[in-house]
Amino acid sequence: xxxxxxxxxxxxxxxxxxxxxxxxxRKREFENCHSTDEVEQISEWTKSWEYREKNFAREALTIxxxxxxxxxxxxxxxxxxxxxxPFVHGSQGCxxxxxxxxxxxxxxxxxxxxxxxxxxxxxFGGLKNMIEGLSNSYTLYKPKMIAxxxxxxxxxxxxxxxxxxxxxxxxxxxxxxxxxPFAHTPSFIGSHITGYDNMxxxxxxxxxGDRTVSNGKLNFIPGFDTYVTNNRELDRILNLMDIPHTILxxxxxxxxxxxxxxxxxxxxxxxxxxxxxxxxxxxxIALQAYSTEKTRAYLEADWQQPTHVCRPFGIRGTDAFVxxxxxxxxxxxxxxxxxxxGRAVDAMTDSQAWLHGKRFALYxxxxxxxxxxxxxxxxxxxxxxxxxxxxxxxxxxxAKALLASYANGKEATVWGGKDLWHLRSLLFTxxxxxxxxxxxxxxxxxxxxxxxxxxxYPIFDRHHLHRYTTLGYQGVINxxxxxxxxxxxxxxxxxxxxxxxDISFDLIR
Amino acid sequence: xxxxxxxxxxxIKEVLEAYPEKSRKKREKHLNVTEEGKxxxxxxxxxxxxxxxxxxxxxxxAGAKGVVWGPVKDMIHISHGPVGCGYYSWSxxxxxxxxxxxxxxxxxxxxxxDFQERDIVFGGDKKLAxxxxxxxxxxxxxxxxxxxxxxxxxxxxxxxxxxxxxxAKEIGxxxxxxxxxxxxxxxQSLGHHIANDTVRDWVYAKSDKLSNEELGFTASPYDVSVxxxxxxxxxxxxxxxxxxxxxxxxxxxxxxxxxxxxVKLSHRGKLNLIHCYRSMNYxxxxxxxxxxxxxxxxxFFGPTYIAKSLREIADRFDDTIRAKAEEVIAKYQxxxxxxxxxxxxxxxxxxxxxxxGGLRPRHVIPAFKDLGMEVIGTGYEFGHNDDYKxxxxxxxxxxVIYDDVTGYxxxxxxxxxxxxxxxxxxxxxxxxxxxxLPFRQMHSWDYSGPYHGxxxxxxxxxxxxxxxxxxxxGLVKTPWQTV
Numbered sequence: 001x002x003x004x005x006x007x008x009x010x011x012x013x014x015x016x017x018x019x020x021x022x023x024x025x026r027k028r029e030f031e032n033c034h035s036t037d038e039v040e041q042i043s044e045w046t047k048s049w050e051y052r053e054k055n056f057a058r059e060a061l062t063i064x065x066x067x068x069x070x071x072x073x074x075x076x077x078x079x080x081x082x083x084x085x086p087f088v089h090g091s092q093g094c095x096x097x098x099x100x101x102x103x104x105x106x107x108x109x110x111x112x113x114x115x116x117x118x119x120x121x122x123x124f125g126g127l128k129n130m131i132e133g134l135s136n137s138y139t140l141y142k143p144k145m146i147a148x149x150x151x152x153x154x155x156x157x158x159x160x161x162x163x164x165x166x167x168x169x170x171x172x173x174x175x176x177x178x179x180x181p182f183a184h185t186p187s188f189i190g191s192h193i194t195g196y197d198n199m200x201x202x203x204x205x206x207x208x209g210d211r212t213v214s215n216g217k218l219n220f221i222p223g224f225d226t227y228v229t230n231n232r233e234l235d236r237i238l239n240l241m242d243i244p245h246t247i248l249x250x251x252x253x254x255x256x257x258x259x260x261x262x263x264x265x266x267x268x269x270x271x272x273x274x275x276x277x278x279x280x281x282x283x284x285i286a287l288q289a290y291s292t293e294k295t296r297a298y299l300e301a302d303w304q305q306p307t308h309v310c311r312p313f314g315i316r317g318t319d320a321f322v323x324x325x326x327x328x329x330x331x332x333x334x335x336x337x338x339x340x341x342g343r344a345v346d347a348m349t350d351s352q353a354w355l356h357g358k359r360f361a362l363y364x365x366x367x368x369x370x371x372x373x374x375x376x377x378x379x380x381x382x383x384x385x386x387x388x389x390x391x392x393x394x395x396x397x398x399a400k401a402l403l404a405s406y407a408n409g410k411e412a413t414v415w416g417g418k419d420l421w422h423l424r425s426l427l428f429t430x431x432x433x434x435x436x437x438x439x440x441x442x443x444x445x446x447x448x449x450x451x452x453x454x455x456x457y458p459i460f461d462r463h464h465l466h467r468y469t470t471l472g473y474q475g476v477i478n479x480x481x482x483x484x485x486x487x488x489x490x491x492x493x494x495x496x497x498x499x500x501x502d503i504s505f506d507l508i509r
Numbered sequence: 510x511x512x513x514x515x516x517x518x519x520x521i522k523e524v525l526e527a528y529p530e531k532s533r534k535k536r537e538k539h540l541n542v543t544e545e546g547k548x549x550x551x552x553x554x555x556x557x558x559x560x561x562x563x564x565x566x567x568x569x570x571a572g573a574k575g576v577v578w579g580p581v582k583d584m585i586h587i588s589h590g591p592v593g594c595g596y597y598s599w600s601x602x603x604x605x606x607x608x609x610x611x612x613x614x615x616x617x618x619x620x621x622x623d624f625q626e627r628d629i630v631f632g633g634d635k636k637l638a639x640x641x642x643x644x645x646x647x648x649x650x651x652x653x654x655x656x657x658x659x660x661x662x663x664x665x666x667x668x669x670x671x672x673x674x675x676x677a678k679e680i681g682x683x684x685x686x687x688x689x690x691x692x693x694x695x696x697q698s699l700g701h702h703i704a705n706d707t708v709r710d711w712v713y714a715k716s717d718k719l720s721n722e723e724l725g726f727t728a729s730p731y732d733v734s735v736x737x738x739x740x741x742x743x744x745x746x747x748x749x750x751x752x753x754x755x756x757x758x759x760x761x762x763x764x765x766x767x768x769x770x771x772v773k774l775s776h777r778g779k780l781n782l783i784h785c786y787r788s789m790n791y792x793x794x795x796x797x798x799x800x801x802x803x804x805x806x807x808x809f810f811g812p813t814y815i816a817k818s819l820r821e822i823a824d825r826f827d828d829t830i831r832a833k834a835e836e837v838i839a840k841y842q843x844x845x846x847x848x849x850x851x852x853x854x855x856x857x858x859x860x861x862x863x864x865x866g867g868l869r870p871r872h873v874i875p876a877f878k879d880l881g882m883e884v885i886g887t888g889y890e891f892g893h894n895d896d897y898k899x900x901x902x903x904x905x906x907x908x909v910i911y912d913d914v915t916g917y918x919x920x921x922x923x924x925x926x927x928x929x930x931x932x933x934x935x936x937x938x939x940x941x942x943x944x945x946l947p948f949r950q951m952h953s954w955d956y957s958g959p960y961h962g963x964x965x966x967x968x969x970x971x972x973x974x975x976x977x978x979x980x981x982x983g984l985v986k987t988p989w990q991t992v
Contacts, residue, residue, distance in 0.1 A: 003967040005847040010957050010968045011605065011743045023750055024607055030760050032725045032770035033583065034613050034650050042650055043612045054646050060639035061647075062592070062623040069593030091660055091691035092558060093568020097597035099936045104601075109939040111916065115560040122664060122692050132532070133560030139529045140562060140917045152591050153660040153692050156629060187591035188624045188661065261985045263920065263943040421618075421647075424611075440599075443610070443617065 052425035056418075063421035064440060066363050067390040069187030070195030072098050073224050073291065074149035075112050077199040080249025081268040081275065083144030085137055086112040089126060089159065090151025105226065105458040106255040106466055111265055113137050117153060126154055130164045134173035134180070141265065144272060145207075146174065148182040149199055155186035179272065181206030191390035193291035193365055196224040201295040204248065208303070209276030217244040218328065219281040219305075221295065223288025223367055226457040228252045230471035231269075234287075234312070237472055240334050241325055246274050246281060256467055279303045283328055285310055285321075287471075288367035290395055311367065314375030314479075315345060318472050337473065344476035348379060351484040354509070356380035358487065359411070360434040363387035363423060363441075364456040366395040371470075372436060372455065373402055373409075375479055381434075383412040385426040391416030420444065434487060451490040453482050512926070517542045517909055524921040532559050539912035543904050550897040550910040554889065557695045563916035565864070565890050565936055568691030570594050572700020572891075574657035576788050578687060578707075580604035580739050580764040581772060582614040583652040585644055588621040589637060589669065590659025594691070595621040603953055605743045606766045613650045620644070629661055634672050641676045641684065652769040653683035655707075663690035673711075683769070685711040696891035696913075697866070701788035708772065709795050716773035724773055731826065732760045732778035736804070737789035740765025742958020747965045748784070748809050754840075755819060756833040757826070763789070776800040780825050782807050784961075785867045787889075787896060806899075808868075809961040810969070811876030812845035841963040849879060852970040855978055857881030862923060864914055864933040865951040866890040873932070873951065874903040876960070876969055885928060888914050916940070930977055945985040947976040 002017055003009065014020065034042075045051055075086035075098055088095045092114035102110045113136075115129035137146055148161055161182040169176050183202035185195040200221065220238075222231055231252040238245045250269035257267050278284075284299050286292040289309045296307040308328075312321035318341070322333050359382045362372060366388055373383055386399065396416050403409030415422060420440060427435070427448040435441055435448075438456035445452040459465050468478045488509055495504040512520070521540045525533045538553040558564035567575070570588075575598045578586055588595025599619040608614025622640050624633060641654060654676075656669050669686040677684040687707050689700045721728060733752060738745040745765040752759055760778050761771035775781070776796040781804040783793050793804035805825065807818035816838045823834035859882045863870050870887045877884055887904065888911035889896055897910070904910075909926065911918060916937075923931060923941060931941045932951040941948045949955050949972060957972050959965040 002964045003844055003848075005844070005851050005967065008848075008967045008971045010971075011959060014959070014964060014968075015743055015746060019750065020746060023746060023753065026753065027607075027749070027759070027762070027766070030726070030771055030774060031583070031768035032652075033608075033768060039609050039613045039650065043609055046611060046647075051647075058643050058647075060622065060636045061643040062621045063647075064599075064619050065592055065596065065621065065623065067592060068596050069591055072593070072597075087561065091568055092564060092566060093571050093691040093697070094593065096565065096567040096571070096936070097593070100601070100934075101597050103935050103939060107939060109943065110936070111563065113561045113563045114558075116558045116564065117560075118557055118692055118695060129560040135529050136532050136559055136561035139532075140527055140915070151660065151691075152593075152624075153664065156661045156664045186626070187593045188626055188629050191592070257943070259943055259945070259985055261943075261945045263940050421611075447611070 047428040049429050052429050055422060055425045062419050064443070065389045065419045066387065066438070066440070067191040068101070069192060070185035070190060070198065071149045071151060071187065072101065073192035073194065073196035074183055074185045074199035076102065076192070076224060076251065077196045077249065078147035078149075078203065079110070079254040079268055080251030080270055081145060081147070081203060082271045083266045084268050085141055085143035085146050087115070087133065087137060087146045087148045088112060088151060089115045089130060089148055089161065090117055090154035092116040094151040101458060102255075104460050107463070108255050108257060109263065111141070113141075122153065122157060125157060126159050127164055127167060131168045131171050131173050134168045138174045138178070143266065145179040145181070147199060147203055148180060149185040149195065152187040155184060179206050193224045193390060196291045197294045200248065200292070201298050204275065204278070204295065205298065207272055207275045208279055211279050211303070213280065214282055215244070215277055215280040217246055217281045218325075219278045219284040220245055220247045221284060221286040221288070221292050222247065223286060223291040224365060225288065226466055227468065227470045228255045229467055229469050230475065233469040233471045233474055237322070237337065238325075240336055241322070241329070241331050243325060243329050243331060246270065246278050248275065248278060248284075279305070281305065283308065285324070287311060290366040290392065311371045311374070312472050313371035313470060314378055314476060315341065315348070315473070316378055317371060317374050318476070340473040344473040347477055347480055351480055352380055354484055354487055357382055357408070358434055359384045359432040360436060361385035361387070361423060361427060361432050361450070362436045363389075363420065364437060366391060368456060370395070370399060370402065372479075373399065375476070376483075377402070377406040377409050379480075380408055382408045384430065384432050385415065385423060386412055387415045387418050387420070387423045389417065389419050424448065434483070436483070451486050453486045455479070455482065514542055514544070514907055517907065520922070520925045521909070523925070524918050527917060532562070535559060536915070536918070540918070541910045543901065543906055543908045543910060545906040548898060548901055550900055550904070552897055552910050552912045554897055554912045555695060555698065555891070555893040556913075558913055559915075564913055565934060566696040566913060568697060569689040569693040569700030569703060570657055570659055570691045571598060572697030572788065573687050573689030573704040574598060575602060576697065576739065577701055577704035577764060578655045578657065580606070580616065581767050581769060582606040582608050582616045583768045584655055585615050585620055585648060585651045586655045586657060587637075587640060588619065588659065589633070589656045590622065590661050591624045592621055594659045595619045602739065603741050603956070604765055605740050605746075611648075615648070615651065624661060629665055632665055632667050633662060634667050634669070637669065637672050638676055641680065645680050651682070653685065655685040655687055657687045658690050660691045663688060663693070683712065683715065698787065698891040698893065702791050705789060705791035705795070708792055712772055713776070719773065721777065724770060726760065726774055726777065728777065729758055730779065731757045731830065733757050733780045733782050734761035734763060734775045734778045735759055736763050736775065736781050736783045736793055737785035738762065738765045738961070739785070741952075742954045742960070744959040744961040744965065747959040747962035750964070751809070751815070751819065751837055751962050752782070752822070754833070755823060755837045756830050757822075776802050778802065780805060780822070782822065784809075786899070787867045787892065808872045808875065809965070810873045811879040811966055812841070812849075812963065813879050814875040815963060815966070844963055845966060848967045848970045852974050853881045855974050856970075858883070859929040859977055860885045861930045861932055862886040862926065862928040863951065864888045864890070864911065864919060864937065869951055871896070871900040871903045873960075876966060877973075879966070880970055880973065882973070885909065885926060886911065886922060888912055930973065945982050947979065947982060949973065949976050
């Protein structure tokens with residue numbers, strides 16, 4: 001009799017009860033499993049330098065990668081535009097996966113459709129699916145724009161989106177003047193950040209308006225930044241500085257919409273009209289470099305518009321950002337931002353003693369990693385292992401240069417193209433005080449006991465972190481809070497055994 | 510709110526009006542209202558989803574890797590192709606297992622060949638062979654390997670079967686190629702079938718030659734296998750405990766918390782108990798035809814059907830087992846009565862709309878009924894004709910049926926039928942919560958569970974109560990808005 005109705009226990013406790021423990025023992029008899037000793041022995045071996053060397057000798061196998069594929073980033077970008085329905089051309093299972101993944105992280109609905117290609121489409125191509133799919137989507141969901149990207153199936157069979165869209169329009173699936181931007185997003189090239197770039201470029205190309213006179217605005221590209229409320233903070237800073245602007249594109253409401261009792265399908269904040277007019281902006285500032293490479297090249301070449309990359313994260317990053325804004329617009333940096341900066345620096349000096357010299361590992365997308373490195377270096381922390389699965393040579397140079405510019409950055413190694421199983425070996429052989437990464441880091445936390453600060457994507461096992469801003473001086477406070485308090489909680493855990501370790505179980509820290 | 514049969518047919522008609530004509534004609538065959546005395550729900554199923562309508566369906570890869578093979582804990586399952594498919598399905602289904610992950614079990618890890626452009630151009634077979642070598646070096650305790658193909662593999666003409674045969678010989682372990690490219694079939698359902706067939710062709714074909722002794726097994730007259738319970742939130746364990754208590758011996762869980770040895774043992778019992786008919790019926794039928802092991806679909810949701818199933822299972826054995834089954838039912842009676850006494854008053858009369866996969870669109874109905882709740886609509890993501898026939902045992906006349914429901918239809922049905930609770934998947938959850946509708950995920954149990962068995966029913970009742978009776982729903986409208 002396992003359940004008491006006054007205290008019903010779910011999986012977290014139910015299976016700890018003796019009847020279930022006995023059940024597990026009985027089940028084991030049929031598993032033909034390895035002996036406990038053997039498991040223990042191999043388990044220890046996986047922690048060794050010998051294992052690390054074998055692990056790093058891998059040439060073909062990827063284990064627990066920290067990257068997703070292109071279309072995920074593409075539909076993330078598309079959803080920032082007004083009334084936009086992401087349409088993924090190819091097999092339908094991909095869309096089920098993307099929607100699930102984004103929804104699990106944001107705890108928000110995410111709409112996207114598939115052209116549901118099957119075996120016949122593999123043979124004959126997916127044109128029929130495109131024609132029918134666009135017609136269905138347009139009629140049923142009444143979007144203002146349908147943004148198309150592809151799965152690897154459509155890419156391997158060589159479907160040509162440009163001609164498919166033209167044919168679909170000629171067949172009457174959508175009106176001739178209805179915007180249907182598209183991007184080829186093969187999952188065997190790059191990662192989700194590449195897909196973000198390709199889709200954004202596709203949308204800006206499609207919506208491009210006439211080049212007339214300057215509209216006096218600056219354009220901003222957030223990049224694949226899942227802290228989508230950063231767009232609100234960006235908007236606030238720009239308004240404080242009285243800088244007219246367009247965010248290309250603002251998906252903050254798409255992933256953080258209010259519950260007012262009505263489901264609203266489209267929440268993209270950047271209108272199609274202001275996107276069309278973005279060509280008349282004075283410059284475009286991308287807040288990430290590696291998710292915007294092709295888009296920036298397009299803006300420079302086709303729009304003849306200057307572009308800049310500024311990462312407004314941490315103190316120095318935000319300083320550079322607001323100074324760049326001031327330089328481009330001639331507007332002064334307002335007193336309000338100085339006060340906010342002062343508060344952020346004040347918080348950092350309050351906490352610095354607990355963070356100075358703390359050795360840590362970090363993994364994530366290239367731009368996120370650079371932003372976090374900049375912030376942690378200026379705090380006095382010591383990065384040691386830096387793993388970026390979707391790395392590239394330019395990023396690695398940039399990261400190395402940043403590390404070299406700080407005395408506390410000298411111990412770090414940038415492990416480009418490596419995965420979280422490599423990181424496991426690094427953490428066992430060269431332990432650190434802290435790990436910064438997404439929810440998958442919890443497996444490393446369990447195995448290596450390295451305290452985990454959850455920053456990145458996806459975060460499935462903690463609530464609401466994505467609702468906090470990490471951008472600007474205000475964002476510094478949140479990043480600092482997560483990092484320092486994770487360390488302090490760990491210190492409490494290490495000092496909570498009465499009469500043994502609790503001498504240091506301090507009330508005041 | 511009550512609707513007549515005609516009202517509901519009218520609602521279906523209204524919802525369909527939004528479609529282009531051609532699509533409307535296709536979709537109307539998937540929607541119906543159940544009628545008294547009919548042995549079928551009267552909908553078409555297992556047909557291609559329409560492009561562009563926002564189906565909830567997945568693909569064959571999801572069915573093969575995510576459902577059938579993935580939970581086999583001591584094997585390594587390679588997501589063969591580009592990085593995404595394995596990434597999105599990594600640790601997503603909560604198939605609980607006991608083991609030291611990364612050493613003797615691998616359930617919450619992602620292994621991929623991470624195809625790059627050159628692999629598409631030159632083929633991936635060599636890379637795959639190398640991956641298997643590297644797996645052997647790093648994970649010597651694995652019991653075998655499965656290779657789940659992603660879309661490109663089938664399109665570029667790779668021969669994963671040849672690689673499997675060669676590498677199996679070299680490493681002395683089973684290597685199972687699973688041709689589950691996502692473009693095959695119309696949903697995850699074909700992936701289940703393909704995975705079932707690989708068990709027949711690549712596992713049984715070899716393990717048949719092994720004696721019981723070689724599998725560390727001595728047969729008994731009360732041996733059963735539990736097939737198609739994926740142990741989500743521990744479901745297979747809260748089922749197994751009842752089977753053991755009634756004197757049966759569970760020799761295999763295939764595949765929740767399953768080991769490769771149990772896969773090989775799965776046809777060596779006296780009876781196969783199938784939980785998810787949709788995903789494992791092919792293998793059960795094969796085991797019946799080839800090894801003479803009969804199978805029985807059972808339902809452990811809610812005390813009424815648990816008792817019914819325990820008796821049906823016992824009837825396949827002898828008086829000893831029958832007597833013990835009665836003891837088990839009697840033993841848990843008080844627990845279930847207490848659960849119902851506590852929760853039924855809070856839940857009675859609440860109206861539910863369901864939309865799930867596998868068996869749940871029908872099997873969870875009795876658990877709701879035990880709590881006095883009414884299921885007013887149900888549908889399968891990837892059901893077949895036989896599922897819709899089996900469903901009529903559970904549904905009341907006048908239940909709205911929607912096969913492969915589209916996002917648009919589901920929202921509109923909810924707006925018009927005004928259920929109190931929706932029970933579906935993660936992609937639907939927040940759509941309805943934004944409508945201030947209580948919601949429970951019926952794939953993952955919303956990270957709770959188990960829901961199977963008597964212990965699970967208590968959790969199910971608790972969870973339906975906390976969903977429906979949360980004060981947060983009352984906060985959605987501001988006090989100054991007129992009602």
